Amino acid sequence: MTVAGEPVRVRLSVNGRAEVGLAEPRTTLAEFLREELGLTGTHVGCEQGVCGACTVVVDGAAVRGCLMFAVQADGRAVETVEGLAAEGGMHPLQRAFWDAQALQCGFCTPGLLMTALVALRERPEWTREALRERLSGNLCRCTGYSTVLDAVLAAGRAGAGDGGDDGSAGAGAPASGEAGPR
Amino acid sequence: MTGTGYVGRAVRRREDPRLLAGRGRYVDDVTEPRQAYVAFVRSPVASARIARIDTSAARSAPDVLAVLTADDLAGHCSGWRGLLSWPGMVAGEQTALATGVVRHVGEPVALVVATGRGPAEDAAELVEVDYEERPAVLDPVAALEPGSPLVHEELGTNLCFASPFGSGDVDAAFAGADTVVDVTVRTGRHTAVALETRGILAAFDRDERTLTVRISTQAPQMLQTLYARLLGLPENSVRVITEHVGGAFGMKAFVYPDEIAVAAAAMLLDRPLKWTQDRYEAMQSDTQARDERVTASLALTADGRILGLRSQVVSDAGAWSMYPRGCVTEGVQVATIMPGPYRVPAVAADLRVVYTNKAPLAVYRAVGHPPAILVMELLMDEAARALGLAPDEVRRRNLVRPEDLPYTSATGNVYDSGSHLESLERAVALLGPDGLEERRRDAAARGRLLGVGLAAFVELSAPGAMFYGAKGAPITAHDQVEVTLQPDGSVTVLLGTPGQGQGLHTTAAQVVADGLGVPLEAVRVVSGDTGVVPHGSGVWASRSAVVSAGAAHAAAVEVRGRVLALAGHLLEADPADLELSEGVVGVRGVPGTRVPVHEIAAVAYWGTHRLPPDLEVGLGAVGSYAGPPYTFNNGTHVAVVEVERATGLVRVVDYVVVEDCGVLINPDIVDGQIRGGVAQGLGGALLEQVVHDPNGQPQTSTMLDYLVPTAYDVPDIRIEHIQTPAPTTTLGTKGVGEAGTAGAPAAVHCAVNDALARAGAGGVFRQPIRPEDVLDALDRAPASR
Amino acid sequence: MKPAPFEYVRADTVPEALAALGGADDARVLAGGQSLVPIMALRLATPEVLVDVSRAPELREHRSDGGVLTVGAGVTDRELELDAGVRAAHPLLVRTLSLIAHPEIRARGTLCGSLAHADPAAELPALLLATDGEVEVAGDAGRRRVPAAEFVTGPFTTALADGEMVVAAHLPLPGPGSGWAVDEIARRPGDYALAGVVCGVELDGAGRCAGARVALFGVAATPVRAHGAERVLDGAVPDDAALDAAAAAAFDGVDVIGDEVHASAGYRRRAGAALVRRALTAAVRAAGEGA
The missing domain is CATH 3.30.43.10 (Uridine Diphospho-n-acetylenolpyruvylglucosamine Reductase, domain 2)
Structure with a gap:
């Protein structure tokens, strides 16, 4: 039992690390990740579950971080965009997004990555048409989506659903490798 | 140019690794010590006098630090009028918080500061406001009738601006016409729906008397000037920081009352304040666009040659002329862009811009082009049907030909170059017209009508100082870029104009690497802090690839000249004989002499004892560039749609773009702009619309009600480029950021009407084309099943 | 917000x-x-x-027993959708679930929650209505089962009394010899339906319709049975003419709602009839294949 307006302690695992923080019952998981844990990669775009920008993975399922209260995530295992790649590396999905220019302003990108991650874990092979529908809950206002489809299909071929980063140390450094093969 | 050749290559975007890692810094990602949170009390009614505001309950609510109204901000934040010096234009005086009257649902009335956003919203509910409701003005045509209620009583009229546009003898054209076709078109009221909502984090340093504003905007320097002016600070004491911006599309190019209210409150309360707009607020207070009522007629000869064009445009400005760009640009461009890429000898357009009790109408990607191009292309299709010509043929007979260039439109726009006719021919070829019959049969077997729509267009991009600056707004045409060669040979680029996802750091690096002669990897680009970067006019009107790139090039070339002068001294060679490429200085014709640029640069910084005292050693330079009055890109779009007979649902199944924006700096970035632009245009044609009820209540205040396209709705887009270099710009580039949005609404719409026509049905002449409009059209068709 | x-x-x-x-x-x-x-x-x-209640162990169960699928109030849509047993036993349910919003919503959303929320545009209440399911309700006075037709009493209102909660839903499994279909019209994938239908047809040995169930959603204040369509089909050979007539009668007596944002009542009626026609065709085909 909580008291309205009073924060309670929430313990959970985020990207494999034990985390603890305080949350009012009304604090959403997305808000908790951002404001209490400082993980601002999860973005909030509508607070209605429509835009998909806040999508995170909870116990293996992609869910809307804005439609789940932090207290409901107590004891759960949460994955966010910050956990996709090992330090200094890039997850194959991230690399595929970079290669395909599957982002512009980048605001919807973390949510799209997490949705795509779960989609590829469900099955690595997607038809383009099925993927359109599978990703239709993540809105992007910049790209027109086709490069996103390109990226996710390429990442599937590269085994992105298996998890782990691609081990290419230094790939995260912005100025390196941008003139790479296309 | 040293010809190392980064310009023209699809290098990967340097912005992306950070964004992909979730380490972007959007406004809401940053927290200041002692930061408090703001929530607004907003008008729940479209039109009312504010009789009383009682903030006492809210003030005493837990966790509340302050509650402010217009009275509290008076004297701390000046009001403004969104006026440009268009003859006869009028605009009411606006204040950060509504003073005495509210004019649209969502207008900010009071501001609550609390220790968290939740408590701030809790307290906002406790602010009691007595509204004396007045009849809302919602129909811009009725608003011009005598006796209509007035949005701004002080103005005595709802007419914001009226003007004719065009030239030539239109009466003679229509009198001599063999055929006249006309259309009456209504386009939906749109809003940008940037995925990142607006937001501001404002902090005031009482000792230094400096205001630091971290804000999601397209134009930091413009805000610096205007915030200083309105808040009574010297401009050197206002610092605007814009790191990552999650989409803007024209909507974030203004002084918004809620944002400057937060800045004023931060100064008053001496406490960092953050306001992150929520989506509900966005749908009610972001600028809106496109809401146009157009009647137009086209006069033609029997063989399909255009003689003249008449149009009446009524633009629904909403309640305010947004500061400082105003609300008339959209309507002016509807009127003046309409002749498009066609040879139209006589044009008479009549524009009226009208205030109503809705959120303000302002610029949104492709400003005015979508309705203008839509109307013209619908007229072309009507002409084709009337004359028994194929849609491409009637266009072919009227498009500007190479021999017509430079061509001056009857509305005064000069097309100095382009490929107007060729883009049509290439688009038709790319579509593959031979396969269409089979695609039609296949669709029919699935209960669907296939339609093909064409849109040939020009897009006014990279406008110069005449556009706004000459009309009194602090919006210039010129940008500055500072390029510095560091002692180790690395290069720092300070970009006056930041981006909102367009990849400007990448393109600037490409331009600088080429212009200076260094490897791309040696270049680091910084932007988005007016305390650090030189002047920039911001991102708007597809200008960066022309203006910002021009400034970057100028700075790079200047630094290169200084490096070579220095190298000439050190190598005892004539600088004219030296070349600098990929970071190495060489002497032409002397293959053995190769000096890394860092050896030269190191001397300029730390080895000046080796240099004569009169040699200029600074290896940093600011490049300025204003560009030509504007550039016009051109192109042709072809949309293929399937219309489901049973439900009226429309799906775009194929899409072709042939675009000519001159020289491409980065083809992938250009293609990204086109694809995203088409998606927004498609949304306008089929999905997006702000709807109000008869009392002016918005009915589309969530993203479940205002529909933006999903991955399912946007087809893959086949793009071809023609590169006709702009004769007037440094690199031969033309702007392109809005071209996709300009052409798509017309192409999609014409495709739907083509599908309907093939079923014997008349067309639809409103956007968005809803399933029910399609069924209505099919039901009216004599040949309907 | x-x-x-x-x-x-x-x-x-x-x-x-x-x-x-x-x-x-x-x-x-x-x-x-x-x-x-x-x-x-x-x-x-x-x-x-x-x-x-999402973690209460007793509410986290679902089971098929005696031709009925029982789903606890803590079971998510996505769990049902991905469960091999449910996929085999109740493909109509799985197809219906796939129409709800997006997988990320279904990963948290529950079948019982959708019933209790009673959104007129929701798919699951119509499925329950079409298939004669029941809602199991618990209160201080114990447990009771409410037939689907009595559960939803209005838009966003149900027969739940104060202090009561839904603990489970009981979904009869479609029997052999019957064919079912679900379909809806939405502007974008996952949007609320502008019109939707769940329908089932049972064929006798002579190929006549021994029973038809048609439930509409997204068209009225609650999910509604299309009795007009059902009456046309009962005892009829479901040929094109009968299906046309059934579709034409689907909205008889239905008080159709409309709004300016998404679709008018007229559109829901017109397009809905075409949707019913399409769904009935699919149901009849499925019944023929199953027989």
Whole structure:
């Protein structure tokens, strides 16, 4: 039992690390990740579950971080965009997004990555048409989506659903490798 | 140019690794010590006098630090009028918080500061406001009738601006016409729906008397000037920081009352304040666009040659002329862009811009082009049907030909170059017209009508100082870029104009690497802090690839000249004989002499004892560039749609773009702009619309009600480029950021009407084309099943 | 868009949940929250207490038994959708679930929660209505089963009394010889239906329709049976003419709603009839294949 307006302690695992923080019952998981844990990669775009920008993975399922209260995530295992790649590396999905220019302003990108991650874990092979529908809950206002489809299909071929980063140390450094093969 | 050749290559975007890692810094990602949170009390009614505001309950609510109204901000934040010096234009005086009257649902009335956003919203509910409701003005045509209620009583009229546009003898054209076709078109009221909502984090340093504003905007320097002016600070004491911006599309190019209210409150309360707009607020207070009522007629000869064009445009400005760009640009461009890429000898357009009790109408990607191009292309299709010509043929007979260039439109726009006719021919070829019959049969077997729509267009991009600056707004045409060669040979680029996802750091690096002669990897680009970067006019009107790139090039070339002068001294060679490429200085014709640029640069910084005292050693330079009055890109779009007979649902199944924006700096970035632009245009044609009820209540205040396209709705887009270099710009580039949005609404719409026509049905002449409009059209068709 | 403050109670058993529900004037059950949280964010709902039942072990179960699939109130749509047993036993349910919003919503949203929310545009209440399912309700007075036709009483209102909660739904499995279909019209994938239908047809040995069930959603204040269509089909050979007539009668007696944003009543009626026609064709085909 909580008291309205009073924060309670929430313990959970985020990207494999034990985390603890305080949350009012009304604090959403997305808000908790951002404001209490400082993980601002999860973005909030509508607070209605429509835009998909806040999508995170909870116990293996992609869910809307804005439609789940932090207290409901107590004891759960949460994955966010910050956990996709090992330090200094890039997850194959991230690399595929970079290669395909599957982002512009980048605001919807973390949510799209997490949705795509779960989609590829469900099955690595997607038809383009099925993927359109599978990703239709993540809105992007910049790209027109086709490069996103390109990226996710390429990442599937590269085994992105298996998890782990691609081990290419230094790939995260912005100025390196941008003139790479296309 | 040293010809190392980064310009023209699809290098990967340097912005992306950070964004992909979730380490972007959007406004809401940053927290200041002692930061408090703001929530607004907003008008729940479209039109009312504010009789009383009682903030006492809210003030005493837990966790509340302050509650402010217009009275509290008076004297701390000046009001403004969104006026440009268009003859006869009028605009009411606006204040950060509504003073005495509210004019649209969502207008900010009071501001609550609390220790968290939740408590701030809790307290906002406790602010009691007595509204004396007045009849809302919602129909811009009725608003011009005598006796209509007035949005701004002080103005005595709802007419914001009226003007004719065009030239030539239109009466003679229509009198001599063999055929006249006309259309009456209504386009939906749109809003940008940037995925990142607006937001501001404002902090005031009482000792230094400096205001630091971290804000999601397209134009930091413009805000610096205007915030200083309105808040009574010297401009050197206002610092605007814009790191990552999650989409803007024209909507974030203004002084918004809620944002400057937060800045004023931060100064008053001496406490960092953050306001992150929520989506509900966005749908009610972001600028809106496109809401146009157009009647137009086209006069033609029997063989399909255009003689003249008449149009009446009524633009629904909403309640305010947004500061400082105003609300008339959209309507002016509807009127003046309409002749498009066609040879139209006589044009008479009549524009009226009208205030109503809705959120303000302002610029949104492709400003005015979508309705203008839509109307013209619908007229072309009507002409084709009337004359028994194929849609491409009637266009072919009227498009500007190479021999017509430079061509001056009857509305005064000069097309100095382009490929107007060729883009049509290439688009038709790319579509593959031979396969269409089979695609039609296949669709029919699935209960669907296939339609093909064409849109040939020009897009006014990279406008110069005449556009706004000459009309009194602090919006210039010129940008500055500072390029510095560091002692180790690395290069720092300070970009006056930041981006909102367009990849400007990448393109600037490409331009600088080429212009200076260094490897791309040696270049680091910084932007988005007016305390650090030189002047920039911001991102708007597809200008960066022309203006910002021009400034970057100028700075790079200047630094290169200084490096070579220095190298000439050190190598005892004539600088004219030296070349600098990929970071190495060489002497032409002397293959053995190769000096890394860092050896030269190191001397300029730390080895000046080796240099004569009169040699200029600074290896940093600011490049300025204003560009030509504007550039016009051109192109042709072809949309293929399937219309489901049973439900009226429309799906775009194929899409072709042939675009000519001159020289491409980065083809992938250009293609990204086109694809995203088409998606927004498609949304306008089929999905997006702000709807109000008869009392002016918005009915589309969530993203479940205002529909933006999903991955399912946007087809893959086949793009071809023609590169006709702009004769007037440094690199031969033309702007392109809005071209996709300009052409798509017309192409999609014409495709739907083509599908309907093939079923014997008349067309639809409103956007968005809803399933029910399609069924209505099919039901009216004599040949309907 | 922050919800008003509330107390949060995690109930591990139904009695705990009932106690918490009974202990406040305005307490609401939180299962998946995918409909409740958005309206709380808009402060259209401001419950004092949220009783989270999503982890109660007894509500986390689903089972097929005696031709009925029973789904506990804590079972998510996505769990059902991905469950091999459910996929084999009740493909109509799986197809219906796939029409609801997006997988990320279904990962939290629950079948029972959708029934209790009673959105007129929702798919699952119509499925329950078409297939004669029941809602199992628990309260201080014990448990009762409410037939689908009596459960939804209006838009967003149900037969749940104060202090009661949905603990399970009982979904009869489609029998052999019957064919079922579900279809809807939506502007974009996952959007609320502008018109939707769940229908089933049972064929006798002579190929006549021995029974038809047609339930519409997204067209009226509640999910409704299309009795007009059912009457046309009963005893008829479901040929094109009969299906045309059934579709034409589908909206007889239905009080169709409309709005300016998404679709008028006229559109829902017209396109809905075409949708019924299409779904009936699919159901008849499925019945023929199953026979």
